[in-house]
Amino acid sequence: MFGVRGLLRTLRRCSSAPCPKRAPAARLKVREALEARELPGADVKVQGWVRSVRSQKEVLFLHLNDGSSLESLQVVADPSLEYRDLTFGSAVEVQGKLLKSLHQKQNVELKAENIRVVGPCDALENGYVHIHTPVITSNDCEGGGELFQIKTANKVKEHEGESHFFKVPAFLTVSGQLHLEVMAGAFTQVFTFGPTFRAENSQSRRHLAEFYMVEAEVSFTESLQDIMQVIEDLFKTATSTVLSRCPHEVEFFYKYIAPAQKGRLERMLKNKFLTLSYTEAVEILKRAPQTFTFKPEWGQDLQTEHEKYLVTHCGEVPVFVIDYPYDLKPFYMRDNDDGPQHTVAAVDLLVPEVGELCGGSLREERLHFLQSRLQRLGLSDTYQWYLDLRKFGSVPHGGFGMGFERYLQCILGVSNIKDVMPFPRFPHSCLL
Amino acid sequence: MFGVRGLLRTLRRCSSAPCPKRAPAARLKVREALEARELPGADVKVQGWVRSVRSQKEVLFLHLNDGSSLESLQVVADPSLEYRDLTFGSAVEVQGKLLKSLHQKQNVELKAENIRVVGPCDALENGYVHIHTPVITSNDCEGGGELFQIKTANKVKEHEGESHFFKVPAFLTVSGQLHLEVMAGAFTQVFTFGPTFRAENSQSRRHLAEFYMVEAEVSFTESLQDIMQVIEDLFKTATSTVLSRCPHEVEFFYKYIAPAQKGRLERMLKNKFLTLSYTEAVEILKRAPQTFTFKPEWGQDLQTEHEKYLVTHCGEVPVFVIDYPYDLKPFYMRDNDDGPQHTVAAVDLLVPEVGELCGGSLREERLHFLQSRLQRLGLSDTYQWYLDLRKFGSVPHGGFGMGFERYLQCILGVSNIKDVMPFPRFPHSCLL
Numbered sequence: 001m002f003g004v005r006g007l008l009r010t011l012r013r014c015s016s017a018p019c020p021k022r023a024p025a026a027r028l029k030v031r032e033a034l035e036a037r038e039l040p041g042a043d044v045k046v047q048g049w050v051r052s053v054r055s056q057k058e059v060l061f062l063h064l065n066d067g068s069s070l071e072s073l074q075v076v077a078d079p080s081l082e083y084r085d086l087t088f089g090s091a092v093e094v095q096g097k098l099l100k101s102l103h104q105k106q107n108v109e110l111k112a113e114n115i116r117v118v119g120p121c122d123a124l125e126n127g128y129v130h131i132h133t134p135v136i137t138s139n140d141c142e143g144g145g146e147l148f149q150i151k152t153a154n155k156v157k158e159h160e161g162e163s164h165f166f167k168v169p170a171f172l173t174v175s176g177q178l179h180l181e182v183m184a185g186a187f188t189q190v191f192t193f194g195p196t197f198r199a200e201n202s203q204s205r206r207h208l209a210e211f212y213m214v215e216a217e218v219s220f221t222e223s224l225q226d227i228m229q230v231i232e233d234l235f236k237t238a239t240s241t242v243l244s245r246c247p248h249e250v251e252f253f254y255k256y257i258a259p260a261q262k263g264r265l266e267r268m269l270k271n272k273f274l275t276l277s278y279t280e281a282v283e284i285l286k287r288a289p290q291t292f293t294f295k296p297e298w299g300q301d302l303q304t305e306h307e308k309y310l311v312t313h314c315g316e317v318p319v320f321v322i323d324y325p326y327d328l329k330p331f332y333m334r335d336n337d338d339g340p341q342h343t344v345a346a347v348d349l350l351v352p353e354v355g356e357l358c359g360g361s362l363r364e365e366r367l368h369f370l371q372s373r374l375q376r377l378g379l380s381d382t383y384q385w386y387l388d389l390r391k392f393g394s395v396p397h398g399g400f401g402m403g404f405e406r407y408l409q410c411i412l413g414v415s416n417i418k419d420v421m422p423f424p425r426f427p428h429s430c431l432l
Numbered sequence: 433m434f435g436v437r438g439l440l441r442t443l444r445r446c447s448s449a450p451c452p453k454r455a456p457a458a459r460l461k462v463r464e465a466l467e468a469r470e471l472p473g474a475d476v477k478v479q480g481w482v483r484s485v486r487s488q489k490e491v492l493f494l495h496l497n498d499g500s501s502l503e504s505l506q507v508v509a510d511p512s513l514e515y516r517d518l519t520f521g522s523a524v525e526v527q528g529k530l531l532k533s534l535h536q537k538q539n540v541e542l543k544a545e546n547i548r549v550v551g552p553c554d555a556l557e558n559g560y561v562h563i564h565t566p567v568i569t570s571n572d573c574e575g576g577g578e579l580f581q582i583k584t585a586n587k588v589k590e591h592e593g594e595s596h597f598f599k600v601p602a603f604l605t606v607s608g609q610l611h612l613e614v615m616a617g618a619f620t621q622v623f624t625f626g627p628t629f630r631a632e633n634s635q636s637r638r639h640l641a642e643f644y645m646v647e648a649e650v651s652f653t654e655s656l657q658d659i660m661q662v663i664e665d666l667f668k669t670a671t672s673t674v675l676s677r678c679p680h681e682v683e684f685f686y687k688y689i690a691p692a693q694k695g696r697l698e699r700m701l702k703n704k705f706l707t708l709s710y711t712e713a714v715e716i717l718k719r720a721p722q723t724f725t726f727k728p729e730w731g732q733d734l735q736t737e738h739e740k741y742l743v744t745h746c747g748e749v750p751v752f753v754i755d756y757p758y759d760l761k762p763f764y765m766r767d768n769d770d771g772p773q774h775t776v777a778a779v780d781l782l783v784p785e786v787g788e789l790c791g792g793s794l795r796e797e798r799l800h801f802l803q804s805r806l807q808r809l810g811l812s813d814t815y816q817w818y819l820d821l822r823k824f825g826s827v828p829h830g831g832f833g834m835g836f837e838r839y840l841q842c843i844l845g846v847s848n849i850k851d852v853m854p855f856p857r858f859p860h861s862c863l864l
Contacts, residue, residue: 080517134855135567135604135627136580136642138862147585148568152631153603154578165631165641166862171585172567172604179855179864194627195567199584199597209597210568385864423566423611430570430598432611432817 025095031068036098036108045095046073046110047118050088052244055079062086064094064110074101077112088244091119125234128216129187133176135195138168146200148172148209172197175401178332178386180217181363184397185389191216193404201427205416206304206354206406210425217399224345227360227398228320231349232273234402235318235357239269239411250412258413264316264352265411273318273349278302279341281310281321288313298341299325302348307355318357322347331373332386334362334398347400354410360400367391457527463500468530468540477527478505478542479550482520484676487511494518496526496542506533509544520676523551557666560648561619565608567627570600578632580604580641604629607833610764610818612649613795616829617821623648625836633859637848638736638786638838642857649831656777659792659830660752663781664705666834667750667789671701671843682844690845696748696784697843705750705781710734711773713742713753720745730773731757734780739787750789754779763805764818766794766830779832786842792832799823 025043028036033046048066055061060079063072075094086092096112103109136150150172152165164170176192183190193214200207216230243250254262276284285296285306294303302310302321311319326335326342333344349358364370367390374380374387408420418424423432457475460468465478480498487493492511495504507526518524528544535541568582582604584597596602608624615622625646632639648662675682686694708716717728717738726735734742734753743751758767758774765776781790796802799822806812806819840852850856855864 131854132627132644134642134857134864136629136857136862137864139864148582148597149585150580150582150604152579153581153601154631165580165633165859166857167860168862169585170862172582182864183854195564197568199586201597210566212564422563422615425566425568425598427597428599430568430600430602432566432569432571432614 028098029068030064030066030071030073033073033098033108033110034069034071034106039098039100039108041097041099043095043113044098044110045093046075047093048073048091050086050090050092050244052247053082053086053088054247055082062092062094062112062115064092074103074106074109075112075115076109077115081112081115085117085120086115087120088240090117092117125191125237128189128191129183131176131180131183131187131190131192133173133179133192133194133215135173135197136166136170137173137179138166138170139173139178146198147174148197148199174198175213176215177217177399177401180215180399181332181386181389181397184217184219184399185393185395188219189216203427204304205418206409208405208417208421208424208426211417212404213401214404215399215401217397219395219397221362221398222396224322224347224362224398227362227400228273228275228322228347228349231320231347231358231360231400231402232318235349235407236269238407239265242411253412253414258415261411261413264413267316268318268351271317273320274314275320275322276310276314278321278324278343281306284313285309299327301328304355307350308353311350311352311355316352318349318351320347320349324348329361331370331377331379331383332361332363334364335366335369335373345398349402351410353413353415354406357406357410358400358402360398362396362398365390365394365396367394460530461500462496462498462503462505465505465530465540465542466501466503466538471530471532471540473529473531475527475545476530476542477525478507479525480505480523482518482522482524484679485514485518485520486679487514494524494526494544494547496524506535506538506541507544507547508541509547513544513547517549517552518547519552520672522549524549557623557648557669560621560623561615563608563612563615563619563622563624565605565611565624565626565647567605567629568598568602569605569611570598570602571605571610578630579606580629580631606630607645608647609649609831609833612647612831613764613818613821613829616649616651616831617825617827620651621648635859636736637850638841640837640849640853640856640858643849644836645833646836647831647833649829651827651829653794653830654828656754656779656794656830659794659832660705660707660754660779660781663752663779663790663792663832663834664750667781667839668701670839671697674843685844685846690847693843693845696845699748700750700783703749705752706746707752707754708742708746710753710756710775713738716745717741731759733760736787739782740785743782743784743787748784750781750783752779752781756780761793763802763809763811763815764793764795766796767798767801767805777830781834783842785845785847786838789838789842790832790834792830794828794830797822797826797828799826 025045027045030048048064051063051065051072053062060077060082062075064075065072093116094110094112095114096110098108099111101109150170173196175196180190180192195210196213197210282296282298288309292305296306323343324346326344329344329346333346336343336345345362347360348356351357370390374383405417405420409417414420457477459477462480480496483495483497483504485494492509492514494507496507497504525548526542526544527546528542530540531543533541582602605628607628612622612624627642628645629642714728714730720741724737728738755775756778758776761776761778765778768775768777777794779792780788783789802822806815837849837852841849846852
């Protein structure tokens with residue numbers, strides 16, 4: 001092995017300065033640093049990408065990787081060296097001394113004297129305004145009927161002629177989308193993160209009666225690809241942040257719950273998500289060698305078994321399925337104005353094990369299209385306010401929602417959704 | 433005025449070095465810096481507390497105050513000088529050059545070359561774990577009856593013999609407290625921030641049917657004063673953060689909505705909150721020269737008019753009222769075991785204009801006390817699980833809740849609670 005001292009000697013010989021007072025730092029690969037046997041206490045420089053940042057009161061730990069080794073190099077630094085740019089994914093140059101580590105699991109660590117962020121990696125979703133959309137609503141957003149209705153528990157009041165506390169029937173929200181659309185008309189980019197509800201009588205491993213969604217809505221967007229890019233960025237950034245901020249908690253799951261999940265997740269993070277049209281997806285399913293309980297057919301909803309097959313078919317990476325049949329999707333999705341197989345600009349993101357994780361679409365911003373669709377559905381009066389949004393300053397826009405508990409299932413490898421939250425609510429169960 | 437050059441000359445004369453290559457920086461008060469007419473371009477040093485931090489891509493702005501002037505000194509720095517310790521309230525030493533400001537509103541600004549955080553001010557609620565408590569619950573926490581009950585909107589299912597989706601009656605939560613108590617038994621310090629609901633038929637300027645609460649629960653706490661300290665810290669830290677992060681938005685309210693609010697809020701932040709016992713409060717109200725609609729009487733709830741009088745009486749600063757009558761408060765509050773005026777270790781925080789902003793208590797951790805109280809109320813069966821928490825590893829603990837919309841009213845000076853949120857829900861109104 002070419003030792004560190006050899007490197008330093010070579011460097012000194014190459015130096016044009018006749019007698020440098022301080023030797024320039026030897027540049028080492030992470031692999032070279034990890035394998036160093038002689039630790040001369042001389043300055044070395046390592047360049048790479050930050051794989052984790054753990055900041056404690058007295059000391060700052062970084063893990064650095066440059067692709068030369070599967071292992072990362074532990075960097076130990078004074079917390080004063082932590083800049084706001086020093087985040088997961090940023091490219092850095094660390095100068096310091098290579099010391100014998102006191103940890104059993106590693107041979108050496110780099111005691112940093114200087115850390116320079118070469119390429120920052122700003123993971124914040126800049127410019128999105130956080131909106132608290134209401135839980136109680138008079139909208140029946142999806143028109144699906146799987147709604148919880150609310151009434152006052154105090155029976156007396158209802159018999160006094162007040163049939164409704166709010167004068168109109170009120171429900172628990174199934175999505176904050178329509179409210180977000182209102183706010184996106186003022187703040188351009190908005191998101192919400194809050195509880196949503198479905199009275200679905202399902203005992204499956206991926207359904208809850210009460211669950212959290214992160215939903216975003218973006219104005220001035222004319223392409224579904226823009227929305228898909230936000231979804232992919234959100235998934236990758238959030239996951240990288242979790243991995244870097246909670247390494248112990250994540251390791252716990254990989255050790256005791258889902259040992260195969262680590263590799264699966266790395267594949268998801270490393271690869272670009274794939275895209276299939278709904279029509280292509282149905283073709284793939286029809287050609288599949290296996291028999292499905294629900295026969296795949298253009299115009300029919302994709303079932304869990306179909307979603308899982310598609311993800312496996314694509315190599316266990318997340319897959320966007322776009323352009324769903326017009327008749328399958330709610331009224332607010334943008335008409336692709338195509339035919340004879342009439343579609344809308346909708347997108348679902350399917351992920352390994354879990355299936356559908358996100359759903360989104362461009363929204364129908366054209367008054368005429370929206371008006372005629374609501375008319376056919378007999379909903380023109382109910383959604384007059386929604387039509388008004390298209391009359392005054394309408395913009396092309398779109399958005400999506402991601403189920404938060406399913407997201408946790410996906411990154412942690414937890415097979416039952418009831419295990420990723422403390423007080424799960426599902427049919428016949430509302431403990432505490 | 434003693435000019436900057438004079439200061440520098442004096443400093444040089446005092447210096448023991450015969451011919452310093454670089455003059456040491458002159459130490460200036462903020463007032464001296466602000467009044468400087470001669471700007472020698474020499475190094476100066478200013479010490480003080482950070483009143484705001486505004487971080488932009490290309491430049492970092494600080495406002496520094498040391499008590500020598502009502503005005504703060506603007507510091508302009510390269511963003512690379514921003515450490516994580518550089519927060520609102522931290523004590524810093526800034527070295528740099530005093531330059532003529534290009535801004536009309538200020539004469540000079542300090543171009544920082546070095547910023548040293550002398551005393552950090554870590555405003556994070558360290559160690560609190562964020563819990564998402566459920567919205568749907570089978571608890572009737574306060575026993576008040578002002579609850580929303582939920583049912584499935586799909587009538588057919590209910591006639592199929594399924595009288596309840598969850599098998600038991602289910603309600604919208606009025607507080608996450610009981611769930612937090614469960615989690616505080618595992619994580620020690622926990623908080624939740626989410627929607628809560630009251631079916632109160634009130635059209636007041638401070639009630640909503642759906643509102644947000646931040647609630648915290650702290651294990652291993654035996655004194656109500658500890659809880660009050662957390663409340664006061666939370667109020668002051670959150671408010672300081674809002675003022676420092678959103679100066680433009682806050683200024684908007686002070687300019688157009690509530691010009692007097694700025695001074696009122698400064699008084700709240702500067703002064704220690706006061707404490708009165710409920711018994712003292714009732715005495716003060718009885719001695720009041722004004723006539724109340726509700727006659728103050730020991731054993732009766734404090735009304736809004738009483739709360740407002742008490743705050744005014746105390747000089748318009750927030751007031752904690754503690755030790756309320758046993759019979760007025762819910763079963764989980766800790767018995768003070770006193771008499772003949774029997775009280776519990778409860779606390780309400782009253783603030784100017786708004787009245788009650790927070791409510792909290794020590795919780796009854798003694799199995800025997802809790803058991804006999806629940807028995808008298810006929811609730812032993814319902815709260816068996818809660819009694820179990822006292823049987824196995826029970827600890828003295830306490831907590832509180834703060835109404836988020838009332839908090840916004842309080843710091844922004846907005847008189848109607850319906851004006852601090854986009855989609856307010858109140859009797860006869862559930863728009864969108």
